[in-house]
Amino acid sequence: MSRTFDHFLLLGRPAAGKSEFIDFMEKTSDSERADKYHLGKIEGVDDFFWLWEKFLEDDLWEEAGYERVFSERKEGNYNVKFPDQIKLYDFLFAKFNYVINKKYLSNPDFYEEGTLIIEFARGMKDAYKNALTRLSKEVLEKAAILYVDVDFEESWRRNIARYQEKLKSSSLAHMAPKETMEYFYKIDDWHELTGGKEFGFLTFHGVDIPFVTMNNTPELKERGPLAKRYGPHLDRLFEIYQEKKK
Amino acid sequence: MNRFENILLLGRPAAGKSEFIDCLKRVDENERARIFHIGKFLQVDDFVWIWEKFLEDNMWEESGFERIYSHKEGDNYGLNENAGRLFDFMLARFNKEVKKISEENPNYYESQTLFIEFSRGGENAYAQAFKRLSKEILEKSAILYIKVSYEESWRRNIARYEEKKKHSILAHMATKRVMEAFYKTDDWDAVTKSRSSGYINADGVNVPFVTVLNEPEIKDPVLLSKRYEDAMGALYELFRNRRS
Numbered sequence: 001m002s003r004t005f006d007h008f009l010l011l012g013r014p015a016a017g018k019s020e021f022i023d024f025m026e027k028t029s030d031s032e033r034a035d036k037y038h039l040g041k042i043e044g045v046d047d048f049f050w051l052w053e054k055f056l057e058d059d060l061w062e063e064a065g066y067e068r069v070f071s072e073r074k075e076g077n078y079n080v081k082f083p084d085q086i087k088l089y090d091f092l093f094a095k096f097n098y099v100i101n102k103k104y105l106s107n108p109d110f111y112e113e114g115t116l117i118i119e120f121a122r123g124m125k126d127a128y129k130n131a132l133t134r135l136s137k138e139v140l141e142k143a144a145i146l147y148v149d150v151d152f153e154e155s156w157r158r159n160i161a162r163y164q165e166k167l168k169s170s171s172l173a174h175m176a177p178k179e180t181m182e183y184f185y186k187i188d189d190w191h192e193l194t195g196g197k198e199f200g201f202l203t204f205h206g207v208d209i210p211f212v213t214m215n216n217t218p219e220l221k222e223r224g225p226l227a228k229r230y231g232p233h234l235d236r237l238f239e240i241y242q243e244k245k246k
Numbered sequence: 247m248n249r250f251e252n253i254l255l256l257g258r259p260a261a262g263k264s265e266f267i268d269c270l271k272r273v274d275e276n277e278r279a280r281i282f283h284i285g286k287f288l289q290v291d292d293f294v295w296i297w298e299k300f301l302e303d304n305m306w307e308e309s310g311f312e313r314i315y316s317h318k319e320g321d322n323y324g325l326n327e328n329a330g331r332l333f334d335f336m337l338a339r340f341n342k343e344v345k346k347i348s349e350e351n352p353n354y355y356e357s358q359t360l361f362i363e364f365s366r367g368g369e370n371a372y373a374q375a376f377k378r379l380s381k382e383i384l385e386k387s388a389i390l391y392i393k394v395s396y397e398e399s400w401r402r403n404i405a406r407y408e409e410k411k412k413h414s415i416l417a418h419m420a421t422k423r424v425m426e427a428f429y430k431t432d433d434w435d436a437v438t439k440s441r442s443s444g445y446i447n448a449d450g451v452n453v454p455f456v457t458v459l460n461e462p463e464i465k466d467p468v469l470l471s472k473r474y475e476d477a478m479g480a481l482y483e484l485f486r487n488r489r490s
Contacts, residue, residue, distance in 0.1 A: 060338040064378070066331055087311055094305035134309070 004040035005144050005241060006111045007100075009209075010119045011128065012148030013185050014176065015158035017216040018119055021148065024226055036231055038238040040115040045099055047092040047120045051080070052174075054088065079180050089122065093134035096120075100139050111142070118143070123185035128193055137205040144241045145202070145211035146233065147194075152186050154217055199236055201244070210240040249283050250388055250485060251355045252344070254453075255363040256372065257392035258399035258429050259420045260406055262460040263363055266392065269470050281475055283482040284359045290343050291363040292336035296325065297418075299332060321417070324424040333366060337378035340364075344383050355386065362387070367429035372437050376448035384448050388485040389455035390477065391438075396430050398461055443480055445488065454484030 010018050025039055033039045055078040058068035070085045071078045080088055096118060104110050118139070122131050132140070150158070159175060166173035176184075193202060194211060201208040214233040220226050255263050267289065270278055279285040300323035303313035315329040325332065340362055348354050362383070366375050376384065394402070400422070407419035420429070437446060438455060445452040458477045464470045 057335075060335055060342060063341075064331075064334045064338040066334070087309070090309045091302075091305055091311070094308045095302075097308075098301070098305060 002040075002111065004034050004038050004113075005115045005238065006142035007139060007144070008039065008115050008117045009143050009145040010117050010148070011145060011190070012121060012216070013123065013150060013152065013155035013188070014121050014181070015155050015162055016121070016148040016150045017158075017219070018121070018148055020221075020226075021146075021230065022117060022119070024223065024230065027223075036227075037234045038241075039117075039234075040111075040113050042115050042117055043104075043110075044117040044119060045096060047096065050092055050095055051088070052078075074180075075177050077174055077177060079177060080184075082180070082183055090130070090134060092120070093131060097134075097136040097139060101136070105138055121185065123188045124183075125187065125189060127188045128190055132202065132204040132209070135204070137207055140204055140207045140209050143209050144237050145209060146237060147190050147211060147213045148216045149190070149213050150216050152181075154219075155185060156181055158219065199240060201240070208244055210237060210244055212237040212240075248482070248486075249279060249285050249357070250359045250482065251386035252360050252362055252383060252388070253284070254387050254389040255361050255392070256389060256434075257365060257460075258367065258394055258396065258432070259365050259425065260399050260402035261365075261392040261394045262402075262463075263365075263392055265470065266390075266474060267361065267363075269467060269474065272467060273471070281471075282478045283485075284478075285357055287359040287361055288347065289361040289363060290340060290347075291361075292333075292340065293363075293365075295336055295339055296332065297323075319421045319423065322419055322421050324421040325428065327423075327427045330368075330428070334374075334378060336364065337375055341378075341380040341383065345380070348382075365429070367432045369431070369433060371432045373433055376437075376446065376453070379448070381449050381451060384451040384453055387453050388481050389446070389453055390481060391434055391455060391457045392460045393434070393457050394460050396425075398463075399429060400425055402463065443484065445484065452488050454481060454488055456481040456484070 010021065012018055022042070022044065025033055025037065025042055028037070030041060033042070054070045058071045058078075062068055068081075070080060070088050072081055073079070080086070100116065100118070104116050110116070120131065122128055135143075156178065159181065163173055163175035190213070194200065194213060197213075199210070199212045201210055203209070212233050214229070216229070220229060255266070257263055270282060270284060270287070273281070275285055299314070300316045303316045303323075307313055313326075315332050316323045316325055318324075344360065344362065347360065354360070364375070366372055379387075403419050403425065407417055410417035434457070438444065438457065441457075443454075443456045445454055447453075456477045458474060460473070464473060
């Protein structure tokens, strides 16, 4: 039996700590990552990049003399046109299914040593219910979920802090405006969906998907304390992931 | 350096653009430089990006929304008649991608050629296309237009599809609806004033061109190579003289 997750759904509000989690794991040796955190050689799919591609495509539409399709420029940043283009977030799940199927599910050898991290943030009513409904059964059958939990105020605070930090090194730093953040991420349905439980199973497409909710407040930046936070949550998640496989 | 920088490779679908590239790939690099003035090369072809849009439309459909640019017709996809704006978008994308290539490798053109391949049809098709390409691209460009009639383009399009179907379930062809809507006519003769070679003024830039009549169809690689050798020699002369 594999000692690592196949698909690892990494969820949570923007700036909740998902990227920091991946950064931590990338800086961990393969053997330690597998032994302590149950993650194999990691590869990732993150729909933020596809969303960003759409923003850049809209720049090209503008250069070609047409209206932007999905996004608008706001306060030096990009913003999905809402409510008209919220459908873009649904489209991104079809893209997850397509990419994961083409690159990973059709290549079973990947899972012998590899873990695919599937990363996204969703907000609003029924956000994660809709998301998990849209992911394919094949994706979910291999999945375990870690929800990185911070409240909206903390997400917004870290979002600004991250932007200020990035601005120092890149003129391409991006931050969603407050209006967008409030519209999309003020609420989500994670706690409603999980009945407020810290771990357990969610069922979609007849598949039981193990989950763990990890409170990521207060913010930690040092490797030692982060390891202590991540380790027990991933142990718990892997335990029920194995239970499901039996 | 006696090589082309950008070659705009134009012509109707199935006119022979891919076959020309295949022909070049079969020739040793030094020989290719000597005969065709093309050494190492890269290609950017907007068909690949258009195809991406077809696949994205599948995703929109799977998500419960309408397709945006294309329709399905049997095993094939076709661009909707009202989606011609996508061709304009693709020219903006050429500008971006070509700029990226030269930014990532500032010495690119010292030893390499870039093929910029596209097909356009309808009134003012190529005239519009040249207006949309950046001056930076045009200044380095020479145009090879591979000419076949609409009827021949349609015939080869079907033949190519039938051949591909033998080897791949992903074989694709432009449907009759698409061909009629977008490629029945083009403005190449108008743009060139029916000359077979010379210069086109695009955005104030004199861009050399040669038209190669690619009928009757030649499948023998040696004979095909000969068809292009003189044309590429003539095009290079125009390219060199423009620059001096």
